[in-house]
Amino acid sequence: MIDWKLAGTVARGVANMQPAGNPEPFEQLAEPAAEAERLVSAYTGLVAPATPPAEAVERPAWIDANLASLQIVMEPAVGRIGGKLGPLGVIAGSVMAVEAGAISGFLAGRVLGQYEFPVLEPDKPARLLFVAPNLAQAATSLDAPADQLLRWVALHEMTHALQFGGVPWLREHLASMLRELLGALEMDPRSLLRVPDLTDLRAAFERVREDGLATVMVGADKRETLDRVQAFMAVLEGYAEHVMDAVGADVLDDLPALRSALQRRRRDRSGLLKILERLIGMDLKLRQYEQGKAFCDAVVARAGIDGLNRVWSAPEAMPSVAELDDAVGWLARTERVEPAF
Structure with a gap:
């Protein structure tokens, strides 16, 4: 139902509206990727049979990869919902294509690195x-040395590569949770084709402002699954954030300045961009970075990296949303758990 060609056209247009830098200093990736894999493995103990080669891409290539993954995720649910619409499905599909393209185009101008895989096809x-x-634009805007920024981002993305490559159950577990959520979507595309009244707008705004767009689209009976997904993502991101700082402290010239600059980049947005980020869930992801990193830092401070690696022992060892703010309680619950690698 979604016109993915239209989505791609919109995404490229939105991406081209954002400033870009000279990509040349960031095209030689073999050495920083190999260094990152060696350092992250030495610190965490995570080892993958093989990690994908690092690829320097332009924004259009990232958009193509992102939309291809998005299509795999969205088509089953959209097809199920769109079948109820009849002729209106064509119009709704065009509207959703524009939305998907706008979101992808916005992200295409912001993403520095990404471990990319089809989440529903482990x-x-x-x-x-x-x-x-x-990366070039970020180095300029952050006043950061290109080689230092690249090495730091490589630590983050290589951590994700080793997480998913070194923990056998991780990709299937994520796919399973997402399938459960997608089966629970209550979105009705017909709502895109009518003008809501003031009461609708106020209620929807309050729900999105409080809980994010995902909660609005998923029924209350699946809130527990959504919480598990969000806690899972917080651990993934927080672990990578912890590792990039713990390892980077020994190999980067001025890690505190890099960290401070990156935090400013994540927070400094115009009013319109802040609204857009909130609607597409980027605000939630920022909270995931912060909450997840605080949890991982707290666990390592008490039990070392081996204690934190209990999260990779089994899905049941993952912290709940409440445990993300209770590292001591999580450590007590998983005291007898051993890492699975």
Whole structure:
């Protein structure tokens, strides 16, 4: 139902509206990727049979990869919902294509690196992407040395590569949770075709402002699954954030300045961009970075990296949303758990 060609056209247009830098300094990735894999493995103990080669890509290539993954995720649910609409499905599909394209285009101008894989197809190969013009723009705007920024981002993305490559159950577990959520979507595309009254707008705004767009689209009976997904993502991101700082402290010239600059980049947005980020869930992801990193830092401070690695022992060892703010309680619950690698 979604016109993915239209989505791609919109995404490229939105991406082109954002400033970009000279990608050339970020096109040689073999050495920083190999260094990152060696350092992250030495610190965490995570080892993968193979990690995908690092690829320097332009924004259009990232958009293509992102929309391909998005299509795999969205088509089953959209097809189920759109079948109820009849002729209105064509119009709704165009509206959703524009929305998907706008979101992808916005992200294409912001993403520095990404461990990319089809989340609902755990056996398909992954890619390790670095968006070279965005890295160049970030280095300029943050006043950061290009080589230092690249090495630091490589630590983060290689941590994800080793998480998913070194923990056998991780990709299937994520796919299973997402399938459960997608089966619970209550979104009705017909709502896109009518003008809501003031009461509708106020109620929807309050729900999105409080809980994010995902909660609005998923029924209350699946809130527990959504919480598990969000806690899972917080651990993934927080672990990578912890590792990039713990390892980077020994190999980067001025890690505190890099960390401070990156935090400013994540927070400094115009009013319109802040609204857009909130609607597409980026605000939630920022909270995931912060909450997840605080949890991981607290666990390591008490039990070392081996204690934190209990999260990879089994899905049941993952912290709940409440435990993200209770590292001591989580450590007590998992005291007899051993890492699975």
